[in-house]
Amino acid sequence: MLNRQHIDPGLYRDAMSRYAGHVQLVTTAMGELRRGVTITAACSVSDNPASVLICLNNTNPKNEIFFRSGIFVLNTLGAHHQAVADAFSGRTALTNDDRFASARFDTLVTGAPVLFDALAAFDCRVTDIKEMPTHNVVFGEVAAVRFSEKHPALIYMDRDYHAL
Numbered sequence: 001m002l003n004r005q006h007i008d009p010g011l012y013r014d015a016m017s018r019y020a021g022h023v024q025l026v027t028t029a030m031g032e033l034r035r036g037v038t039i040t041a042a043c044s045v046s047d048n049p050a051s052v053l054i055c056l057n058n059t060n061p062k063n064e065i066f067f068r069s070g071i072f073v074l075n076t077l078g079a080h081h082q083a084v085a086d087a088f089s090g091r092t093a094l095t096n097d098d099r100f101a102s103a104r105f106d107t108l109v110t111g112a113p114v115l116f117d118a119l120a121a122f123d124c125r126v127t128d129i130k131e132m133p134t135h136n137v138v139f140g141e142v143a144a145v146r147f148s149e150k151h152p153a154l155i156y157m158d159r160d161y162h163a164l
Contacts (some may be wrong), residue, residue, distance in 0.1 A: 004138050023077045023085050024153040027105075027113040030069040033102060034113055035062060038089035040156050041135075042074055049141035052122050058136045065070035071110040072140055075118035079163035084115070085154060108144040117148045125161045 001155050007086040021040030029033055041055035052074050064074060077085055087094050088100045094102065104116035115121060124140025152163040 002146050017159050018157065020155050020162075022142050023081075023154040023156050023161065025067070025077055025081075025084060025088055025115055025118070026052075026072055027075065027115070028066050028069045028072045029112050030065050033154070034066055034096065035065045036088045036096075036099060036113065037063065037066075038077075038085045045139060050122075050145075051127070051139060052124060052142060053137055053139050055135045055137050057134060058131065059134055066138060067129060067136060069112070071112045072126065072138065073108075073110070073112040073114050073151075074122040074124065074140070075115040075121040077115075077154040078117075078119045078148075079154045079161075080151055081115075081118075081154055085161065108146060110143055115148065117152060118146070119148055119150040119153065121146045 024039050024042045025164040026037055026039055037056065039054060043053060045051040045053050053076060054072065056066050084103045086092055087099045100113065105113040106116055108114050110123050110125060112123060112125060122142045123144040124142050126138055127141050130137040155162045155164045
């Protein structure tokens with residue numbers, strides 16, 4: 001049996017704030033409903049088949065669409081997307097429609113919204129969801145990829161944005 005030590009959630013968040021993460025916008029759609037969320041908890045899983053994972057708060061009822069739609073796009077943000085990151089992070093009081101109006105979106109294969117000028121966009125079909133106490137880990141097989149021009153990346157560290 002493993003000996004588990006309880007770590008205070010606030011202490012854990014403070015330590016993780018020192019962990020640099022690439023800022024991503026994850027989007028989905030189901031019928032006429034769309035949702036987008038700014039995240040840093042995403043990564044590549046495999047290149048064969050091409051797969052990524054995202055981690056989404058499962059205590060926010062608005063995120064339920066991600067767990068039911070079966071599709072999502074992982075949009076990699078550049079430094080020039082800071083306003084988009086803020087719009088979808090909840091830092092602003094924008095409505096969902098205003099968030100999507102703040103940038104240009106189209107679709108690729110699945111029908112989920114793709115940020116037109118994302119550094120890279122991974123259009124995915126959900127293959128598995130692992131439930132954790134506060135978050136769900138959503139695995140997606142990549143159905144399409146699109147690149148834009150190279151720009152500095154938008155990184156989040158020490159609770160602020162940075163360009164790299």
